[in-house]
Amino acid sequence: MKLKEALQKKRFVVTTEIQTPLDQESGGLIIQNLERIRGRVDGITLSETELEGVVGDTIKTCELLKQNRFESIYQTTTREKNRIQLQKDLIAAHQAGVENLLVFTEDYRITGDSLQEMMFFHVDAGKLKSVLDHIREGHTVDGREIPDKAEFLLGSGVESVWGRNVPDLELREMEEMVRVGAGYFLTTPVFDLDRFQKFLSRTNTFGVPVIAEVLILRTAGVARFLNRHLRSGLVPEWVIRKLAQAADIEKASLELFADTIKGLREICDGVHIITIGGESKLRQYLDAAKLR
Structure with a gap:
């Protein structure tokens, strides 16, 4: 089942993430590790990786996952990219068969406390909307046609530690991401379930699924x-x-881990599991939490 379909059917979704390898020879090991959890996660996020000037090929790794029947989620940011670079990456992702995006405007946040951060948010959100609107219609921002229209399930990062004190301005910024086309929000790591539930009580009106990040x-x-x-x-x-x-x-x-997942099942739409280098042990944690 596709991630988009799982969210539409209100299934409690489970996603996780892996680091894009810096060499393609590691692809076999990645698939080997993922085979242990086949059928137990709805999507696998791949973030852009750079080490000492060497950049991993995230899109090619997404393509590798698709070839092996795993649902990939291409994670990127808007801060360091202009519209042309962002457009180039999203078109390449679409051509590689990627159907899911996770886009951050700044780290995990879609909002900021200072006027400068808020201005950055609006610039980045506008840049993302411009690129997505154009490629959804089948052409680039400068009017050139692309082979086929690109449509993605878009996820946006959201800071979840606001609790009951979510400022109205920041809520309006979440609404702006919905207008950009956000199909789900991914939160920062959750530990305090009561506080997280208070946060959700202020966001339910958006009608957008919320996936909680959980650290192992x-x-x-x-x-x-x-x-x-x-x-x-x-x-x-x-x-x-x-x-x-x-x-x-x-x-x-x-x-x-299991206690956190048990509580989250009752209050949100899914979990995004960060293994912190423990991908080989993920199956144990899925078993403990009775996640499929």
Whole structure:
């Protein structure tokens, strides 16, 4: 079943992500790992990867997944790309058979707190809408025809830690992404289910499915690393303590994941699982959470 169809049928969708390899020789290993979860996820996101000037071919990897009957989601950003580059990448993705996009305007956020960030958001949203509108109609932004019209299921990142204090301006920006064509919102990582439910109570009126991001935390050390280098306070202290004090760390990790998924089943439309390098163990976590 296609991701778009699963969302339309209100199935509790499950997606995950992998890093685009820097060499195509790694493609076989990627497919080998994904075979362990075949039929258990509705989509696999591939982000653009760059290391010391070497850039992975995300679109080619999406094509590899399609050839092996996996549903790929091409993840990109708008901040570092002008309209021509963004258009080039989206047309190439369409020609490679990609049907799903996940687009971030800045990191995971579609909004900003400062006037400058808000201005960036509006510029990026307008750029994305312009490109999508043109290629949906079968031509480029400068009027050249393309072989066939490109239509995507569009996902947009959204900051989910606002809780009940979601500013009205930021809600209007979410509405703008709906006008761009967003078919679902993907949140930042969720740990506090009560707070997340309050966030959802302010967004249900948009009628757009919300997929919650869930991190697989296997050790307290990984959790502390994320708080130090990704975002302060991202992982709550109670989660770190549970992992640090557990007699069986793997069991504690599986329990944390399963409990989070159980709560999310009742309040949102799906989960996006970040394995943090543990792709080979994903099946264990799917089993623990009874995800297909």
